[in-house]
Amino acid sequence: MSLTGHFPHRLLHGDVLVEEYAYRVGPPTGILVLRYPSAERATHFPEARDDHRHQLFWSPDGVLAVRRGGATTHLGPDQAFWAARGTTLEVTTWGAQPVVVACVREMPPQLVGVGAATVELSDSARAALTGLCRPGLPDDHAMDLKSVLLRGVTGPTRLESVGRGTGPAKQVAAAMLSDPADPTELTEWARRLHISLKTLQRDFVREYAMSWTHWRVRMRLQASTALLGRHSVTDVAHRVGWASPSAYVQAFRKEYGVTPGAWARES
Structure with missing residues (x-):
């Protein structure tokens, strides 16, 4: 029985100091928990990852954006993202x-x-x-918490990869994921990428089977679902890029068949 508690190791992820909590990581029943404290800017987990372990990504205080191929999703504090080993994705x-x-x-x-x-x-x-990130936690207690954690993961909604390209549309989408309200228009994105507007438009259709305008609306609407219930509809509309809450409500109803308020009540 382990009577002594563990204290975190600290390591650098880029220029972010990360807390590492390791509990019986030798046997396959162990768990390694990495806690990335709030940084001055967005934290980015690229597609390259540790293929020896399954990973569960969670933010207790904000929204995570996940991209796998051409598919994107956003999730709030009540949700996490599961990635089996060998799965490529970007968080x-x-x-x-x-x-x-x-x-x-x-x-x-x-x-x-x-x-x-x-x-x-x-x-x-x-x-x-949260408890697994507490300094001084004994191994036995950590194993109990790990069991509670794994039992409490429910309702997987698969995120399928619908795009495999590496073109400019993917670069624009990756930038928009971390800031859905970014007002930059496609003309400006094309200028920044040193390509023609038509080339970027064609790449969006090839990668996502829809126009840039349609993709951005759908991405912003999906992102808003991670905020509903925690913020007012007006606040959510502004956070995902709508200047007019009424226009947001209209677009949401068209996409999902209900108003944002009804969605929040039913979730």
Whole structure:
């Protein structure tokens, strides 16, 4: 039985100081938890990752943006993103906010066969993740919290990869993910990338099977679902790039068949 508590190692991820909490990482039943404190800017987890462990990404205080191929999604503090080992994806915060990454070699039964998915986290699972980042935590207690965490992961919604290109549209999409309200128009993106507007327009259609305008509207609407219920509809509209809340409500109803308020009540 482990009677002594663990204290975090600290390491640099780029220029961000990361806290590392390791509990019995030798056996396959162990867990490694990385806590990225709030930085001055968005934290970016690129596609290259540790293929020896499954990973669960969670931010307790903000929205995470996840891209896999051409598919994108946003998730709030009640959700996390599951990535089985060998799965390539890109995770970005919206701004300066903490992120916790739990790394395990065990796959919960409810996630067997799931490569990349948005998952719901129960209250106890979120509390367990927070507890695993507490200095001085004994191994035995950590193993109990790990079990609570894995049991509290439910409702996987798969994120399928719908694009494999590496062209300019992908670069624009990656930038927009971390700031859906970015007002930059496609003409300016083309100028920054030193390509013609028509070339960038064609690449968007090739990569996402829709125009830039349609892609941006759908991305902003999907991003807004991670905020509904925690902020007013007016605030959400502004946070994802709509100057007019009424225009946002109209676009949301057209896409999802309900108003943002109704969506928040039903979620």
